[in-house]
Amino acid sequence: MADHTHSSHHITSRKTYFFVFAALMVLTVLTWLVAQVDLGWANDLVALTIAFTKMMLVLLFFMHVRHSTRMTILTAAAGFFWLAIMLFYTLTDYFTRGASVLPVLGK
């Protein structure tokens, strides 16, 4: 029928699932470890990078985005992209008002 793309009946192996689970656990410990060290603004960057990586693992493997249709990937991407628009574009107002409004900029 309309727009019919044969969906994948791909069965991911339990081994793959276990490794993803293990990786997520390791990354959780890692994020806690890095947080113990004062890296200034890099703390945030590392924490978000690790969180982002964990999210990608969940998305690709647990949520099967790796084997999903282009439509699914596009939908998920659009959601995150729109969140980025909301965050970034709103913050441009605050970023251009000076450090008194956002002291973190002064650091």
Add this chain to the structure above:
Amino acid sequence: MNTSAAHPSAPTTAETVSERKNYLNADYGILSWLLTRDHKRIAILYLISVSAFFALGSIFAALIRFELLTPEGDLMQADTYNRVFTMHGVIMVFFFLIPAIPAVLGNFLLPIMIGAKDLAMPKLNLASWYVYNLGGIFTLWALVHGGVDTGWTFYTPFSTTYSNTYVISTALGVFINGFSTIFTGLNFIVTVHRMRAPGLSWFRLPLFIWSMYATSLVIVLGTPVIAITLLLVAAERAFGLGIFDPRLGGDPILFQHMFWFYSHPAVYIMILPSMGVISELVAAFARKRIFGYRIVAFASVGIAVLGFLVWGHHMFVTGQSMYAATVFSVLSMLVAVPSAVKVFNWTATLYEGSISYQTPMLYALGFIGLFTIGGLTGVMVATLGFDIHVHDTYFIVAHFHYVMVGGTIMGYLGGLHYWWPKMFGRMYPGFLSRLSALLVFVGFNLTFFPQFLLGYMGMPRRYWSYPPEFQVLNVLSTAGATVLGVGFILPIFYFAWSLKFGKKAGDNPWGAVGLEWDTTSPPPTLNFYTQPVVTAPPYEYNREDVHNRTTQEAPVG
């Protein structure tokens, strides 16, 4: 357009339209309506709810205009006036303008226009109607207890801290109502992607479908943000949390950013469906395919996307940074371009078309003129310097009423008049319907054009009294509102009359082209007698046999 016979469902001599099973007589009893999964019945349920809220919102409009007949505040107290214009806004925006075309016309027509038996998720569709009413109940509860006085924009900290009206229940009512819209949007996107008839590629879709699709994108991406914003307002008010209250370290501008991030795209939720209707009406009543079909389709999606990047133009005077304001101003001009493109394309379609002035066409022509004025004044207020002067004046009020009433409502009424015979199998009286259209057009302009002048001269909005030199224009405006009111009331009578006494409409009373006209009026429950297969582009009015097709029954309307 359809490989099935021209009128596969033409009645035999032995049976008449009304004797045949259609979605209206397929089942009887109130429960068969309240528990229906049929998108067409759900559309009718929405028609009733949406009309009721429109009537309520109109009463508040009447109260506003009566108060403003005189410069002094003498009809009601100032506090009451605040509640009146707030409830007018809340009800009209959230319970009428946003749902009307998608939930009534979209629900009814979308599956039929793409050759499907129903929407992708019929139960979700029914749920959306109940959720709509649940949201309505919360808001009505607040209303009978005195309503809200914050303006429909709920600006903080007044709404969260200082107002002593029923903000929480109204906010929750709108919050719940938002889910109704989200369910509809989800349903439409999935349906258009996955349930199109064989041969119906994207660029063979009617432009109404493109508009509904673009609208649904905006709904899905924007509505959750108003949801969380109002939830935060309710939480702050109930629990004294300092998110938006500067007294507690919060930021009222954050509220405005979050509120307008949705509420600006919301106006495109209101106008895109209406533009979709206009495309259908112009094609049908100029008997010509829409000029620049693909451009119009892309323009719809373009408006949807660009509409998310301009919200700061509502905040030019509230403390935004100058740099952000400039970016918002420039982008706001940009978003006018696809809208203007559509107006040009409709006009080009009319050129050398075979135009007939049936009632739907009157509304379509009215739309084109009024939306242009509304849109141009939109570009004016997008200009930073100009907006500083006219912000929060009647200029703004006039601008948005031109696009929302002159635009959205004209499209809604035009669509109702166009598809009414399809939905109910009956025609309405042509003289009365054309008279109503004329009254709406004249009344509307008399109501709102003076408001441009009032605003430019400095009359603020949301004020219950004004300097005496503004009275003449205000009286004109109220007079116009009265005419407009008559124009809105008349259809209630002749539409109701038509259900029982109207001339029976054939399958295609307008001689139009589209899958919806290839089935009976009213359609059967699963929409078609044979599964449509699409082999041609839309609006094939130039085809010889179609071009010469006269309307099956020449409706007087």
Add this chain to the structure above:
Amino acid sequence: MASSPLTDTHGHGAHHHPALAHQFDSLDQQKESSTLGMWLFLVTEIMFFGGLFLAYVLYRGRYPEAFLQGSNTLNVWLGGLNTAVLIGSSWTMVLAIWAAQVNWRKGIVIFLILTMALGSTFLVVKAFEYHHKWEEHHIPGKLGMFFNSPFQFAGDEPQHVEIFFSLYFIMTGLHATHMVIGIGVLLVLTILAWKGHYGPEYYNPLEMAGLYWHFVDIVWIFLFPLLYLLGAHVH
């Protein structure tokens, strides 16, 4: 010319699965439709929670010291434990789907029950954490007063720390609400799985519930570092 309208049968007398809804022509079309529908719903959830993350970013940028202090009062061990519990529950959720794919009915039930158990563990730990906040008088605004524990915080900007806790409670509270709903849905699916509704041919509801569950997990993956680990380097 057809004399009767389309009906519910799917044409050609073809056998159709009892789970096939009337508006669809095939299980595949139904599956792809519901998958797209669920993803669109998740997009709305991204924007819904996104608003809270926006508020967080703004106030963290504005009151960095206060947020540090507030964060330090949260128990990192419990937060970390909960993170592990949720990741584990996502693992058991995909295993439930795997069990359906290999036609192991009991396995579906076992893994769904494990998922619910881990989800419930998360909620219990959360309740414990909230109780701790109540003891320490960190419940903000009128909420604190309602629970007879008015907000108190020693330091030079208690009001800004209160904003941290407002966001903490709203974000984790909304997240917990989503967990409760998720557990409710899983309960229904467990019962249906026990009754044999799912197998290699049809396990779509499990996948849809799984998508929702994993999304809620992803929200927590971000909440954990942003709420709990801000001040971890301050000893």
